[in-house]
Structure formats: C-alpha cells, structure tokens
Amino acid sequence: MAQFKAHSVLPGFNLALGFTLLYLSLIVLIPLSSLFFKTATLGWGGFWEVTTGERVLASLRVTFFASFAAAVLNAIFGLVVAWVLVRYTFPGKRLVDALVDLPFALPTAVAGITLAMLYAPNGWIGHYFAEHDIKIAYTPLGIVVALTFIGLPFVVRTVQPVLADVEAEIEEAAASLGASRWDVFRRVIFPSIYPALLTGFALAFARSIGEYGSVIFIAGNMPFISEIAPLLIVSKLEQYDYAGATAIALLMLIISFILLLAINGLQWWSNRREIR
Amino acid sequence: MSLPHQLINNRKIATHESKAVTLVLITVALSYLLLFLGIPLFAVFYEALGKGWTLYWAALQDPDAWSAIELTLIAAAIAVPANLVFGVAAAWAIAKFEFRGKSVLITLIDLPFAVSPVVSGLIYVLLFGAQGWFGPWLQEHDIKLIFAVPGIVLVTIFVTFPFIARELIPLMQAQGKDEEEAAISLGASGWQTFWRVTVPNIKWGLLYGVILCNARAMGEFGAVSVVSGHIRGMTNTIPLHVEILYNEYNFVAAFSVASLLALLALVTLFAKSIVEYKVKDNGDRHPHGETE
Numbered sequence: 001m002a003q004f005k006a007h008s009v010l011p012g013f014n015l016a017l018g019f020t021l022l023y024l025s026l027i028v029l030i031p032l033s034s035l036f037f038k039t040a041t042l043g044w045g046g047f048w049e050v051t052t053g054e055r056v057l058a059s060l061r062v063t064f065f066a067s068f069a070a071a072v073l074n075a076i077f078g079l080v081v082a083w084v085l086v087r088y089t090f091p092g093k094r095l096v097d098a099l100v101d102l103p104f105a106l107p108t109a110v111a112g113i114t115l116a117m118l119y120a121p122n123g124w125i126g127h128y129f130a131e132h133d134i135k136i137a138y139t140p141l142g143i144v145v146a147l148t149f150i151g152l153p154f155v156v157r158t159v160q161p162v163l164a165d166v167e168a169e170i171e172e173a174a175a176s177l178g179a180s181r182w183d184v185f186r187r188v189i190f191p192s193i194y195p196a197l198l199t200g201f202a203l204a205f206a207r208s209i210g211e212y213g214s215v216i217f218i219a220g221n222m223p224f225i226s227e228i229a230p231l232l233i234v235s236k237l238e239q240y241d242y243a244g245a246t247a248i249a250l251l252m253l254i255i256s257f258i259l260l261l262a263i264n265g266l267q268w269w270s271n272r273r274e275i276r
Numbered sequence: 277m278s279l280p281h282q283l284i285n286n287r288k289i290a291t292h293e294s295k296a297v298t299l300v301l302i303t304v305a306l307s308y309l310l311l312f313l314g315i316p317l318f319a320v321f322y323e324a325l326g327k328g329w330t331l332y333w334a335a336l337q338d339p340d341a342w343s344a345i346e347l348t349l350i351a352a353a354i355a356v357p358a359n360l361v362f363g364v365a366a367a368w369a370i371a372k373f374e375f376r377g378k379s380v381l382i383t384l385i386d387l388p389f390a391v392s393p394v395v396s397g398l399i400y401v402l403l404f405g406a407q408g409w410f411g412p413w414l415q416e417h418d419i420k421l422i423f424a425v426p427g428i429v430l431v432t433i434f435v436t437f438p439f440i441a442r443e444l445i446p447l448m449q450a451q452g453k454d455e456e457e458a459a460i461s462l463g464a465s466g467w468q469t470f471w472r473v474t475v476p477n478i479k480w481g482l483l484y485g486v487i488l489c490n491a492r493a494m495g496e497f498g499a500v501s502v503v504s505g506h507i508r509g510m511t512n513t514i515p516l517h518v519e520i521l522y523n524e525y526n527f528v529a530a531f532s533v534a535s536l537l538a539l540l541a542l543v544t545l546f547a548k549s550i551v552e553y554k555v556k557d558n559g560d561r562h563p564h565g566e567t568e
Contacts, residue, residue, distance in 0.1 A: 210392025
C-alpha cells in the first residue's frame with residue numbers, strides 16, 4: 001500500500017490532523033449525517049411524497065426563479081462595478097470598494113427589515129413604484145431585491161482580480177491590428193473574464209438558494225406565491241413535522257452540494273485558462 | 277500625412293473608452309451601489325435616530341436588549357476562539373504536510389458554507405432536540421441544549437466553522453515550509469517554531485479570518501432562530517431581538533438595536549480594509565492572492 005503521508009521533518013502532524021478530524025466530525029459531519037438518518041425513517045416513498053408536494057414544489061420554484069433573477073442582475077451590474085473599480089479612478093474609490101463587502105458584514109436580519117421598509121408601498125423607494133401600481137415588498141419582486149443585496153459582492157469580487165490581470169499588451173496588440181474598443185472588449189477581455197463571471201454568478205446563486213434572514217421580512221411569505229423553501233422548513237418545524245422539514249432540508253443540501261461541485265469545476269476551469 | 281497621428285488616436289480609441297462611455301459606466305456602477313448598499317445603510321441609522329436620541333437610548337437600555345447583547349457576545353466569545361484553534365490546526369496539517377485525501381478534507385471544511393442557515397439549525401435540533409438522537413438521554417439528565425444557550429453557541433460555531441481555516445490554508449500553502457524546516461534543523465522545538473516562525477508569518481491572515489468570523493458569529497440569524505426558541509431575555513441574540521421588535525411594529529426600537537449591528541458591520545469593513553492595506557504594505561502574500 002502506498003504511504004498515507006509523505007515524510008517530513010516538521011512535528012505536530014498527528015496532533016493537528018487528529019484534532020482537525022475530531023472537530024470536523026463533531027461539529028459538521030455527525031450533525032449533517034442526522035439529515036440522512038432522519039430522512040431514512042421516511043423511506044423513499046415518504047421522501048418523494050414530501051418533496052413533490054405542491055407547496056414544496058411551489059416554494060422551490062419561487063426560490064430558484066428569484067435566486068436566478070438576482071444572480072443575473074448581479075452578473076450584469078457586478079461586471080460594470082468591477083470594471084469601474086479596476087479601470088477608472090474617481091474620488092472616494094477606496095471607500096466605494098470597501099462598501100462592496102457590506103452584504104458580507106451586515107447581518108441578514110438588518111438587511112431584511114431595512115429593505116422591507118425601503119421597498120414597502122409607502123417606503124422611500126417603494127412609493128415611486130407604487131405610483132405606477134408596482135408592488136415590490138411582500139411580492140416575489142421583494143425576494144429578488146433581498147437576494148440581489150445578498151449576492152452583490154460575489155461577482156464583483158471574483159471578476160475584479162481577473163480583470164486586473166488582463167494584460168494591457170494584449171489589448172494594445174488587438175488595437176494595433178485594427179480592432180475597435182468594443183471588439184477588444186468582446187473578443188479579448190470578455191473571454192478571459194468569462195469563467196470568473198460565471199463563478200461569481202454561481203456563488204451568488206448558491207448563496208441565494210439557502211438565504212433566509214434577509215428574505216422573510218420583505219417576502220410577504222404567501223404560500224405558493226412568495227414562500228421560499230427555507231421558510232417552509234421552519235414552518236414544518238414549528239408544526240413539529242420533523243421528518244417533513246428534514247426531507248426538504250436534505251433535498252436542499254443535495255442541491256447546494258451539486259452547486260458546490262459545479263463551482264469547484266468552474267474555478268478549476270478558470271485557473272487552468274489563466275495558466276495557459 | 278495625418279496617418280501616424282490617426283494611428284495613435286485609433287490605438288487610444290481601442291485601449292480606452294471615450295469620456296462619455298467612462299462617465300456612463302461610472303454613473304451606472306455608483307447608482308447600483310447607492311441603490312442597493314448606500315441607501316439601505318443610511319436608512320438603518322435614519323430610522324434609528326429619526327425620532328430623536330431619547331427614543332434611541334431608551335431602546336438600547338431596555339433589559340431585554342441588554343441580555344440579547346450579552347448572549348451575542350458570549351456566543352461569539354466561544355465560537356471565534358474555538359474556530360481559531362481549529363483553523364490553525366487544520367491549516368498546519370494541510371499546508372505543511374503531504375497526505376492522501378487532502379482535497380477531500382478541504383472540501384469538507386467548506387461544507388458549512390454550502391448549507392442553508394435554516395438547515396444548520398435543523399441538524400442540531402435533530403441531534404439534541406426533544407425528539408432527537410440524544411434527546412431522551414439529555415432529558416433524563418436534565419440537560420437542555422436546544423431552545424437554550426448551548427444550542428445557540430453550537431450553531432454559531434457551525435456557521436462560522438470555515439472562516440479562519442479557509443483564510444489560513446491558502447496563505448500557509450503559499451508560504452511553504454522552508455522557514456519552519458530551517459528552524460527545526462537549527463534545533464528549535466515544535467512549539468518554538470510555531471510561535472516564533474509561523475505565527476508572525478500568518479498574523480495578518482489570522483486577524484482577517486477572525487474579523488470575518490466574528491462578524492458572522494454576531495450577526496447570524498437563520499440558524500440561531502431555529503434553535504433559540506425566542507425566549508425574551510433568555511435565548512435572544514441581537515438579530516433575534518431585532519426581529520421580535522420589528523414584528524411588534526416597534527420600528528424605532530428595532531432599527532435602534534439594528535443600528536448596533538450596522539455599526540459592527542462598518543467596523544468590520546474598516547478593520548478588513550486596514551488589514552488588507554497592511555498585507556499589501558508588508559509585501560506579504562494576501563490570502564486571496566490579490567496583491568502578488
């Protein structure tokens with residue numbers, strides 16, 4: 001059998017790895033495994049019945065569509081923000097750059113109540129839309145607003161470093177061969193930042209799927225219309241339907257795991273392209 | 277005649293945008309950030325202070341608010357050091373040694389980031405709740421974890437689990453192990469090597485991880501909400517207290533307490549920028565490789 005560990009003169013491997021595995025098992029692996037065991041008590045039939053229930057499917061649809069819409073918005077505007085932060089200088093740029101991380105630092109509950117207040121029909125932003133009979137808060141549009149806030153940093157932060165690395169020489173070469181600025185962007189710059197853009201999109205999307213705190217205040221939480229999947233887990237828990245809650249949770253875990261794998265694949269692809 | 281001039285002009289056109297395009301792009305970017313970040317941030321403080329300082333202070337001096345603040349500080353004071361020790365141990369094993377299954381281990385460490393906050397809370401209810409695996413045993417021994425403080429601490433540890441490890445692993449991998457090997461071969465003990473060689477090398481990355489971990493620990497809502505039971509003055513953290521006040525239509529108080537968390541977010545962003553700046557200044561390798 002091949003050796004498990006390569007020889008090293010440094011001490012502490014057994015202690016460090018032993019502690020890591022113990023802590024990982026106790027905090028993450030054993031608790032997560034409870035999802036599988038609890039769902040197993042339902043059996044496949046029960047699992048299928050819960051996860052294909054009409055209300056569950058409706059909540060998954062709402063979650064997916066809103067997450068997708070928010071991630072698309074962030075991909076478009078995030079690219080513009082990353083471009084502006086990398087390529088241009090303007091007063092207060094460092095402040096703006098630091099502010100981009102606000103959604104990572106601001107607790108979701110605070111974001112939730114603030115956005116709900118702003119986009120309510122009588123809110124600062126909501127009343128402009130209310131004049132045109134568009135309701136944002138307490139509708140699926142409100143969910144998109146909250147998820148756009150939550151996902152905003154992802155695209156900016158993944159595209160920024162890659163965009164900064166695009167070499168000016170390549171752009172100049174393209175230009176000297178007669179390409180217009182738009183051609184240079186479309187044919188030279190965009191292909192090199194495209195994997196990063198897609199990674200950012202996927203990260204924002206994955207984060208949005210599980211988001212709870214910022215959404216519940218602004219969503220209105222109407223079953224079949226603006227009820228997200230994580231909220232359905234909570235309401236099943238409150239009715240002591242543990243098996244039902246767990247089945248939905250397991251489904252969501254599987255979905256996020258697939259997304260995680262896809263993101264790792266994207267990052268690998270993106271790194272490989274950078275090396276070439 | 278005008279050919280060279282035209283060429284230079286053409287090149288400029290193709291490597292830089294026109295003034296108008298630049299202006300439009302900056303306006304679009306700043307408007308987007310203002311709409312989604314600037315206005316909400318301002319609104320938190322405006323709603324908190326709009327009715328005057330008296331109401332603001334009254335909301336913060338409420339005993340329930342105080343016990344929420346206390347509980348949040350306790351949860352963070354346990355979760356952050358616990359994950360700090362774990363992060364350093366994991367990074368030491370992963371960055372300084374070669375062993376099989378390393379990439380699987382890294383993926384597993386990232387797992388809590390892929391789990392919805394609600395699901396994070398749920399798995400602890402399944403373990404320690406009244407109907408959970410250890411539920412009957414815990415009840416026999418009169419130990420309460422769920423709907424009590426220990427449950428809140430546990431889920432806080434879970435949701436902040438990867439923060440410090442994922443800052444340190446790439447940083448320590450990039451730094452390699454030459455310096456440590458040199459120290460050992462010159463006769464230093466393992467702990468001496470760790471404290472005198474490794475720690476000074478990773479201190480900024482460590483601090484960066486701690487800042488992010490702390491922000492999440494204090495602000496976590498979904499996971500904590502599932503295991504807390506929302507007992508006022510007992511198992512409420514600051515974010516949960518905000519929710520209760522908001523649902524009672526006590527908006528001034530809700531935003532007053534929320535402004536504490538918004539302040540925490542601002543301090544976090546500021547500290548983060550300082551650390552990033554320091555890392556750049558030292559010519560160090562930034563954990564995300566943004567500098568060099």
